[in-house]
Amino acid sequence: xxxxxxxxxxxxxxxxxxxxxxxxxxxxxxxxxxxxxxxxxxxxxxxxxxxxxxxxxxxxxxxxxxxxxxxxxxxxxxxxxxxxxxxxxxxxxxxxxxxxxxxxxxxxxxxxxxxxxxxxxxxxxxxxxxxxxxxxxxxxxxxxxxxxxxxxxxxxxxxxxxxxxxxxxxxxxxxxxxxxxxxxxxxxxxxxxxxxxxxxxxxxxxxxxxxxxxxxxxxxxxxxxxxxxxxxxxxxxxxxxxxxxxxxxxxxxxxxxxxxxxxxxxxxxxxxxxxxxxxxxxxxxxxxxxxxxxxxxxxxxxxxxxxxxxxxxxxxxxxxxxxxxxxxxxxxxxxxxxxxxxxxxxxxxxxxxxxxxxxxxxxxxxxxxxxxxxxxxxxxxxxxxxxxxxxxxxxxxxxxxxxxxxxxxxxxxxxxxxxxxxxxxxxxxxxxxxxxxxxxxxxxxxxxxxxxxxxxxxxxxxxxxxxxxxxxxxxxxxxxxxxxxxxxxxxxxxxxxxxxxxxxxxxxxxxxxxxxxxxxxxxxxxxxxxxxxxxxxxxxxxxxxxxxxxxxxxxxxxxxxxxxxxxxxxxxxxxxxxxxxxxxxxxxxxxx
RNA sequence: GCGCCCGUAGCUCAAUUGGAUAGAGCGUUAGCCUCCGGAGCUAAAGGUUACAGGUUCGAUUCCUGUCGGGCGCACCA
Numbered sequence: 175x176x177x178x179x180x181x182x183x184x185x186x187x188x189x190x191x192x193x194x195x196x197x198x199x200x201x202x203x204x205x206x207x208x209x210x211x212x213x214x215x216x217x218x219x220x221x222x223x224x225x226x227x228x229x230x231x232x233x234x235x236x237x238x239x240x241x242x243x244x245x246x247x248x249x250x251x252x253x254x255x256x257x258x259x260x261x262x263x264x265x266x267x268x269x270x271x272x273x274x275x276x277x278x279x280x281x282x283x284x285x286x287x288x289x290x291x292x293x294x295x296x297x298x299x300x301x302x303x304x305x306x307x308x309x310x311x312x313x314x315x316x317x318x319x320x321x322x323x324x325x326x327x328x329x330x331x332x333x334x335x336x337x338x339x340x341x342x343x344x345x346x347x348x349x350x351x352x353x354x355x356x357x358x359x360x361x362x363x364x365x366x367x368x369x370x371x372x373x374x375x376x377x378x379x380x381x382x383x384x385x386x387x388x389x390x391x392x393x394x395x396x397x398x399x400x401x402x403x404x405x406x407x408x409x410x411x412x413x414x415x416x417x418x419x420x421x422x423x424x425x426x427x428x429x430x431x432x433x434x435x436x437x438x439x440x441x442x443x444x445x446x447x448x449x450x451x452x453x454x455x456x457x458x459x460x461x462x463x464x465x466x467x468x469x470x471x472x473x474x475x476x477x478x479x480x481x482x483x484x485x486x487x488x489x490x491x492x493x494x495x496x497x498x499x500x501x502x503x504x505x506x507x508x509x510x511x512x513x514x515x516x517x518x519x520x521x522x523x524x525x526x527x528x529x530x531x532x533x534x535x536x537x538x539x540x541x542x543x544x545x546x547x548x549x550x551x552x553x554x555x556x557x558x559x560x561x562x563x564x565x566x567x568x569x570x571x572x573x574x575x576x577x578x579x580x581x582x583x584x585x586x587x588x589x590x591x592x593x594x595x596x597x598x599x600x601x602x603x604x605x606x607x608x609x610x611x612x613x614x615x616x617x618x619x620x621x622x623x624x625x626x627x628x629x630x631x632x633x634x635x636x637x638x639x640x641x642x643x644x645x646x647x648x649x650x651x652x653x654x655x656x657x658x659x660x661x662x663x664x665x666x667x668x669x670x671x672x673x674x675x676x677x678x679x680x681x682x683x684x685x686x687x688x689x690x691x692x693x694x695x696x697x698x699x700x701x702x703x704x705x706x707x708x709x710x711x712x713x714x715x716x717x718x719x720x721x722x723x724x725x726x727x728x729x730x731x732x733x734x735x736x737x738x739x740x741x742x743x744x745x746x747x748x749x750x751x752x753x754x755x756x757x758x759x760x761x762x763x764x765x766x
Numbered sequence: 767g768c769g770c771c772c773g774u775a776g777c778u779c780a781a782u783u784g785g786a787u788a789g790a791g792c793g794u795u796a797g798c799c800u801c802c803g804g805a806g807c808u809a810a811a812g813g814u815u816a817c818a819g820g821u822u823c824g825a826u827u828c829c830u831g832u833c834g835g836g837c838g839c840a841c842c843a
Binding site: 253542569639 | 768769770771772777778779780781782783784785786787788789790791792793798801802803805806807808822823824835836837838839840841842843
């Protein structure tokens with residue numbers, strides 16, 4: 175193992191976070207070294223205990239007056255030690271020795287906070303560090319390659335994707351990127367429920383529509399799928415595969431052909447929609463493969479071996495009570511057919527068997543009652559208690575402006591069966607970037623009011639353009655400067671000491687911590703929140719500090735800072751799956 | 767009836783898992799372009815964080831109860 179030659183002496187493989195130049199493009203958080211620094215101080219004071227690290231809290235304070243990093247460690251210790259918090263803080267402050275290349279020092283403030291402040295030299299160096307790191311800035315190896323499977327969307331293949339699927343797709347894809355950026359080995363997966371009677375029903379519905387083309391009598395199934403896409407599927411089959419379709423209608427067991435055709439085509443359609451939306455899945459996992467490979471039967475055997483299955487009322491029950499569920503669940507019906515729970519167990523055993531150490535599932539609001547059940551079932555079959563983590567993606571209310579009411583009201587979808595707004599409609603209406611930005615802007619667990627009119631507007635009222643505009647504006651400045659032969663100062667040698675310059679640098683410095691927090695809390699919305707604030711910080715800098723001026727040295731220094739801001743904005747947008755445009759053109763205002 | 771999510775400025779939402787003076791956008795009002803993109807910036811106004819208790823140095827955050835909104839409560843998936 176090689177070691178970085180700078181003062182941190184960190185193993186080069188885990189990368190050095192200072193601008194020492196030994197491992198450019200690599201960035202380990204200040205967080206890591208501050209944690210170690212506090213650990214040493216506690217050991218020196220004799221206050222160390224092994225469970226301490228898990229509780230150690232470091233944060234970037236809201237108020238810049240409180241420094242660049244802060245910890246409430248002394249306040250927590252004071253309770254255990256039964257000593258005044260200020261006294262504990264003072265003693266810790268005497269013993270911590272933050273790297274002088276990075277921190278100007280530590281101060282005790284308020285009831286007993288320890289506040290750390292970056293050194294001027296570190297701040298001056300930072301823009302060059304960020305630009306050198308490029309797309310890697312913000313990423314850090316926190317999880318050491320922990321394999322995590324994120325399952326999301328997983329819509330039934332019986333119809334087009336809806337707006338909640340669109341929200342889940344935006345959140346899931348962002349989560350995968352966030353986990354990768356924080357050192358997880360993350361994979362996205364789509365679970366296809368192709369084995370239930372829903373798919374049979376779709377097949378029957380399509381067959382009935384094909385029969386209309388064939389002028390054959392065939393009853394449309396009760397509760398069949400009546401959306402216009404069923405008719406379109408039928409027409410496509412009739413035009414492209416007429417002889418097979420006719421044979422399928424004639425045979426008593428011909429429904430299977432329609433089911434398989436409908437399934438393939440629906441899945442292709444969903445795959446195309448999601449790909450155009452930037453949600454790529456490493457695997458589309460079919461439930462039917464679990465049955466075919468014997469894994470469902472295997473799961474049942476594993477459960478029985480553990481003695482958590484019993485018979486009652488002609489069915490077989492899983493004793494999920496005792497593992498956190500409030501009642502036991504049927505896994506094999508009295509007619510011998512498994513319920514959905516059993517393949518779900520088999521599926522998660524398969525996830526674990528494929529090497530994933532953790533599973534994150536994104537489910538719609540109608541499944542939240544099932545969370546406890548499945549988690550209990552997985553514990554019953556012997557998986558780690560916290561193997562499965564479920565995030566509920568809450569519902570979306572599409573809103574439209576109502577002139578009569580004077581404000582936006584929920585957009586009423588057509589009452590006709592099967593008519594609803596699809597993911598594709600939404601992209602055509604407001605654009606993929608805008609849709610993703612709006613979905614990611616809000617906390618996943620909260621209901622979302624999606625204002626269609628606002629999202630469609632290409633003007634200053636649309637928050638989605640604000641961040642993109644800042645990025646495009648920086649690109650424009652760099653183009654303008656290049657035309658005058660000015661490029662960013664690569665060495666970061668020019669002092670940037672205007673208040674707006676320092677405020678911007680400090681904000682850029684906190685990006686890796688925001689990424690870490692967003693990934694850890696599974697809260698992608700922290701990224702757009704941060705980016706909006708960062709864009710605002712940049713605009714303030716832009717208005718206060720003329721970038722390209724007659725002073726070439728100063729111009730190059732400010733160009734470097736602008737380039738660093740662009741790097742952070744681009745990296746944040748990339749995490750969201752939103753494009754970072756080099757230039758933006760306003761659409762024609764004349765459009766109705 | 768039971769369970770889960772939510773209740774923060776007129777509206778839509780933040781608030782770094784219990785931290786310091788609760789912040790943005792939209793809307794309202796008043797300002798800022800001889801100059802790098804005005805899709806921008808500055809400022810004002812707007813709050814008993816639904817309500818009542820509790821836990822502690824400290825609560826929008828945690829606990830209990832009440833009110834209000836949403837979603838679930840199958841041998842459907």
